[in-house]
Amino acid sequence: xxxxxxxxxxxVVTGFHLYTLLSFAVYGVPVNxxxxxxxxxxxxxxxxxxxxxxxxxxxxxxxLLACLVMWSFYAPAIAEIVRTRLAKPAAASLFIxxxxxxTSKHSFLRPNRA
Amino acid sequence: xxxxxxxxxxxxxxxxxxxxxxxxxKPEEERAGPSWLFPDRTxxxxxxxxxxxxxxxxxxxxxxxxxxxxxxxxxxxxxxxPEGYRGWVRVEFEVPGMPPLPTEAGQTVIKIPxxxxxxxxxxxxxxxxxxxxxxxxxxxxxxxxxxxPARLIWGKINGxxxxxxxxxxxxxxxxGSEQQYKDQIDQPKPKDSSRDSHSPxxxx
Numbered sequence: 001x002x003x004x005x006x007x008x009x010x011x012v013v014t015g016f017h018l019y020t021l022l023s024f025a026v027y028g029v030p031v032n033x034x035x036x037x038x039x040x041x042x043x044x045x046x047x048x049x050x051x052x053x054x055x056x057x058x059x060x061x062x063x064l065l066a067c068l069v070m071w072s073f074y075a076p077a078i079a080e081i082v083r084t085r086l087a088k089p090a091a092a093s094l095f096i097x098x099x100x101x102x103t104s105k106h107s108f109l110r111p112n113r114a
Numbered sequence: 115x116x117x118x119x120x121x122x123x124x125x126x127x128x129x130x131x132x133x134x135x136x137x138x139x140k141p142e143e144e145r146a147g148p149s150w151l152f153p154d155r156t157x158x159x160x161x162x163x164x165x166x167x168x169x170x171x172x173x174x175x176x177x178x179x180x181x182x183x184x185x186x187x188x189x190x191x192x193x194x195x196p197e198g199y200r201g202w203v204r205v206e207f208e209v210p211g212m213p214p215l216p217t218e219a220g221q222t223v224i225k226i227p228x229x230x231x232x233x234x235x236x237x238x239x240x241x242x243x244x245x246x247x248x249x250x251x252x253x254x255x256x257x258x259x260x261x262x263p264a265r266l267i268w269g270k271i272n273g274x275x276x277x278x279x280x281x282x283x284x285x286x287x288x289x290g291s292e293q294q295y296k297d298q299i300d301q302p303k304p305k306d307s308s309r310d311s312h313s314p315x316x317x318x
Contacts, residue, residue: 001153003131004164006124008168053160055155056135057135060135061136067129074121074122
């Protein structure tokens with residue numbers, strides 16, 4: 001039962017995630033070929049889940065193949081996220097300092113007596 | 115937001131598990147009976163039950179996705195603009211008490227009054243769609259070019275602003291020649307208290 005649950009839940013969650021990403025095409029986002037390939041991997045994993053009820057060893061091989069196909073999308077995506085998180089952004093401007101002061105006419109602390 | 119992380123974690127688990135099952139050698143003591151971690155084939159009633167349950171779930175998910183994508187597919191708008199109108203057109207969506215927009219031949223029809231401002235209770239539609247623009251008069255309708263050298267539609271925007279009556283979703287565009295459009299964006303909008311604050315500025 002464990003392989004069935006693992007493969008099935010993984011297939012459904014990854015399938016839903018990829019479907020959500022692909023649905024952004026409605027808003028003009030270009031379709032990534034790796035997303036489509038990965039969605040195919042999700043479908044194969046679903047088949048592996050059913051196959052695991054009959055032939056666990058063959059199902060594991062199919063699941064491994066499907067997972068490797070899906071990593072073709074997830075591995076670059078995770079690498080990109082990690083690179084973005086770890087990257088130190090370059091300073092776009094440099095703050096040198098400011099001279100604080102006020103005249104008697106334009107002070108925020110005292111009423112205008114001019 | 116949790117779905118991508120969950121998907122990556124589950125994928126990693128499934129990969130490791132399937133790799134172990136694929137390449138492991140069965141130990142001698144395990145040949146007597148399968149363990150919970152590496153089970154053998156499931157018995158017949160469980161197979162039938164899980165097979166049917168899985169089939170129902172997959173069909174249900176497929177139907178839900180299909181219905182969801184059909185409902186979320188945006189309809190294009192068909193703007194009916196008064197013949198000879200020049201200036202800004204503004205459509206305000208989700209205004210309580212206002213009539214909904216009619217639909218004709220798969221397109222949502224937006225008939226702009228001579229004032230250039232239309233309020234409707236219908237929701238704004240987002241997505242990829244090709245809108246159509248026509249001038250209407252007593253003589254009939256005439257297509258308005260929205261691209262090319264004779265283009266008459268400019269500066270189309272949609273947005274949401276917060277006012278006294280709450281959030282207001284709107285869509286605006288300019289009807290006129292390129293020179294008229296440039297003249298309009300160069301000069302500030304008139305502040306006329308007698309005019310509706312949300313009403314678009316029409317060129318006389």
